[in-house]
Amino acid sequence: MSYEDLALHTDKYQINMMYAHWKNETHNNIRVFEAFFRKNPFKSGYAVFAGLERIITYIERLRFSEEDINYLKEQEENYEEGFFEELRNFKFSGELYAVKEGTVVFQNEPLIRIKARVFEAQLIETALLNFMNYQTLIASKASRIRQAAPKDVLMEFGTRRAQEADAAIWGARAAYIAGFDATSNMRAGKLFGIPTKGTHAHSWVQDHDTEEESFERFANALPDQSVFLVDTYDTLKSGVPNAIKVGLKMKEQGKSLKGIRLDSGDLAYLSIQARKMLDEAGLKDVVIVASNDLDDDVIVDLKRQGAEITSWGIGTQLITAADQPALGGVYKVVAKYNGKEFEPTIKISGNVEKITTPGYKTVYRILNKEGKAEADYIAMVDEKVPTDELKLFDPVHTYKNKVVKDIEAVELQQPIFVDGKRVYELPSLEEIKSYHQEQLSLFWPEHLRRLNPQEYYIDLSERVWQTKMDLLEKHTK
C-alpha cells in the first residue's frame, strides 16, 4: 500500500510549539497525552473505534523530507538551523497504547495514550485525531445502519458523495468493520480486501433502444452480477415486467437473475408490489435491492411499512455521516514526567464536562461472571484492579455505587509502540470485523439500542477520582 508523505499533515501551532520547546530546551520533556471523545455520536449509547491502522502506518513513516524542511524555512525566518537538524533526525521514539479497531467504546474514556517527548507528542496530535475522528464516526454510523437491518445485505455506495478520496476508502473500511458486507469502491476493495459489489446505472438503460434490451445485454455480459435497475421509466409498468421477462429467459438458459434495484419513489409500496410480481412469475430468489439517500431511520421505517427489501445500497448519509458530520475527539495532556515520576495534570473548565481526568492511566472493561460488561474502569497504569471484589461508583454522584464480585478486568488499550518500535501486529480486516462482533456480544441490548440507550458506566478508580479532586481543589482555591 502506498501512503503519502504526511509529516506536514499537522496544524501550524504544533510546529510553533515544537520550535518554542526546542528554543527553550524543553523539547525532550516527557509528557503523557490521551485521545478521547466527550459525547457518543448520533445519540447512540456507544461508538465503534476505528482509525488505528492508518495511525500506525503514519507514525511508522513519519519523517521530514528536505522539501518539507525547505518549506518550513520559507514560512518563518526565526526558525533556526538547529531546529531543522532536529526535524531531519525526527522519528517517533515514544510509547503508544490504543484500543483495538472494532472495540465498542464510550464517551470520556481514553482510547489512545501517548507517552513521548513533547516534541513528538505535539506533532502527531492533528493527524491522529483526524484519522480517529473520521473513521470512528463512520464505523459508528455504520453500526447504527447494521442495527436497522440486522439480517440484510449492506453495501457501501458513498464514494461519489464522499468528502474526497481518502474519506471514500477509509470510510468504506470503517463501514466494513462495523458490519457492512461490501463496498462499491474498487480501490478500497483492492487495498483492504473488502468484498466489492455493483449493479448498473440509469445511463446503461438509456444507452439502449429499449429497457428490455438493456437488461438482456447486461445479463449476457455478466449473468452472475445481474441486478437490474428498474426505475428509469416506470418501475411497475415497465422496469419490473422487463426484468421478469429477461429473468425468465435467463432461467431457460440455466442462469439466474440475481436482483432488481429500486432507486426512487415509494420504496415500501414499490418493493411490496415488485415482490408480488416476481413471486407470481416464479422468481422467488430474485432479491430486491434499494438505494436513494437511505439511512438507518429510513430503513427502520421501511421495515415498519413491510418493505420487501433485503439488500441496501447506502451512500451519502453513511459516508458523510450526514446527521453528525464530526466526532469531537480531543487530545489532552494528562501527566508530566518530572525526572522521577509522572505528575498528573488537569485542565479546568467552566464547563464541567470539559474538565480533564488527570494521570497516567489505562482503561479496563469489567466483565461479570456471565461475561457481560458491567462498566469500564479507568485506573492509573500502576494500579492493580482487584478481581475478587471491586467497588464501582459514579464519579459525579459518588453515593451511587455497587460492588461487583468475581470479575474479569480486560485492559482495553494494547501496546502499539514501545520505545518507538512497533510491537503490535496489525490484525487482518476479517479479524477486526469478527472481533467487533464479539465486542457487541459483551453488552446488554439496552446499552446498544438505537433510541434512548441506557448509559453505560465509565468509572474512575478511587485513586484517579481522588487525584482529580485534589487537583481541582488545588487549582480553584
Ligand SMILES: Nc1ncnc2c1ncn2[C@@H]1O[C@H](COP(=O)(O)OP(=O)(O)OP(=O)(O)O)[C@@H](O)[C@H]1O
Ligand atoms: N415508503 C417510504 N417511507 C419513508 N421514506 C421513504 C419511503 N420511500 C422512499 N423513502 C425515502 O424518501 C426519500 C425520497 O427522496 P426523493 O423525494 O428525493 O426521491 P424520489 O423523488 O423518490 O426519487 P428521485 O428524485 O431520485 O427520482 C429518500 O430518502 C428515500 O430513501
Ligand SMILES: O=P(O)(O)OC[C@H]1O[C@H](OP(=O)(O)OP(=O)(O)O)[C@H](O)[C@@H]1O
Ligand atoms: O443516495 P445515496 O445513498 O448517496 O446512494 C448512492 C446513489 O448514487 C447513485 O445515484 P446517482 O444519482 O449518482 O446515479 P444513478 O442513479 O444514475 O446511478 C445510486 O443510484 C444511489 O441513488
Ligand SMILES: O=C(O)c1cccnc1
Ligand atoms: O452498484 C450500484 O448500484 C451503485 C454504486 C455506487 C453508487 N450507486 C449505485
